[in-house]
Amino acid sequence: MEKRMKRVALIVAAGQGKRFGGAVSKQFVEVHGRPLLWYTLAAFEQCPAIDSMIVILPAAEIAARAEEIAGWGLTKFSAAAAGGAERHDSVLNGLQALPEEAELVAIHDGARPLITPAIIAACVSAAAECGAAFAGVAPKDTIKEAEGGMVTATLDRRRLVLVQTPQVFRVDLIRHAYDMAFDRGAFSTDDAALVEALGHPVRIVPGDYRNIKVTSPEDLLFVQACLEI
C-alpha cells in the first residue's frame, strides 16, 4: 500500500547562521554529538500526526546536506528543497515541493530543536479544525511600546502571546495567503500573519518556553543544558 503523505512538515533550515560567526550553519552545529537539526527532525519523526518531512536547505550545500540527513535513518524524511534569499522565498520553495495529496503543512524553524511531538500534534489537530494554528507562550517579561528610546505605552501582558513554530495550515489556505502576499509585495517572517491578512481565524496552541529559536551562542548553551536533563 502506498504511504499517504497528507500531513507534511516543512522544516526551514536554510539559514546561514551568520550571527554565530562560524563556518557551519547553525542548524548543523553539534550538541552532544548530534546536529541541532537532528533533534528537530527527530521530534517530527516521533509525532504520529506527521506523515512526512521536507527539509529546506541552503541552496549552496543542498546535495551534501540532503545526503547527510538521509544517513540519519529517519523514515519520514522525504525530500529536500532549496532555500531562497529570504525566509519567505524558502517557505515558498517548500510549498511548491509539497506532494499532491498534502492537506496540512507544519512549517517549523529548523533551529527550534526543543519542540516536542505533543506540541506538534496539538498544532496539527487545531489546524485540522480551524485551518491555521501555531504554538505560542505568554510573555514572561513586561512588554512596552517605545519610540526614539522612550516608552510610549505599557501593554497588557495578559493579552499577548509570543509566537513560536510549528505553524500549521491547510495547504490551500497558506498557498492562497502566499499568493496574496506576493501580489501585494507584503511578505513576513511570520507565516500566520499572511493568513490573518486574509481575515481567516488563527488559533493559538500552548507552546513551551524551552521551544526557543537558536540564534545566539547562549541559546546553544540553553539547548545543550535542556538536552542533558
Place this chain on the structure above:
Amino acid sequence: MEKRMKRVALIVAAGQGKRFGGAVSKQFVEVHGRPLLWYTLAAFEQCPAIDSMIVILPAAEIAARAEEIAGWGLTKFSAAAAGGAERHDSVLNGLQALPEEAELVAIHDGARPLITPAIIAACVSAAAECGAAFAGVAPKDTIKEAEGGMVTATLDRRRLVLVQTPQVFRVDLIRHAYDMAFDRGAFSTDDAALVEALGHPVRIVPGDYRNIKVTSPEDLLFVQACLEI
C-alpha cells in the same frame, strides 16, 4: 570622610521561588558553588555608578540570610529590608529603608544574576538625566494579541521592547509614583509603569538577552551555562 550613598541599589530577593518546588528560595540556589544572589550583588559591587546596596529578603529568614550575605565580603552591602506579601510591598519596604541622602535608586530583581556593571551604569546615567530609565531588549519572537485562544492582531515588533531590570529612578519620583499607586490601589510588578502613570518620561537603555529572570529550572541551566563561558 563619610561615604556618601547617593546611588543605592535595591535588590529584590524576597521571592519564595515556588516555581522551583524546592526548599531553598531560588535566589539562594547555588551555581558553580555560589548562590545566584551572589552573582547579582557582585555585578552591583563592581559598578562604580552604585554607592551601596540594600537587599530585600524573605521576612521569615531575614536575619540568617543577612548574616550570610554579610559574609560575602561585599563592601557596598549596607542593609537588609524585609519582603512583603507582593513584589510592590517589598519594593515599598526597600524605598522606606533608603538612606536620607539617596538620590537615585536602582531596583533590580535578585534573580537576574547575569546583569553586568556596564548595563547598571548606563541605566544610572540615563536616570540621572531623565529621572527614570530601565534596561530593555527587542523581542526576538513575533508578538501577537490574542483573545480566547485566537489571534486578534499581530504587533509591529520593531516598536516593542521586553522590559528587564535594573529600573533606575530619582528617589523622589519613584516615591511619588508609589504614593499615587497606593492612593489608586493600582500597583504593578513593573515599577516603571507607575512612573509612566504620572506622565513622566521613561528612557530605555539597551539590556542584554542574557539578563533573564530565573523563574524555571531551564533558566537555571542557562545561567549555569553562561557563567561557564
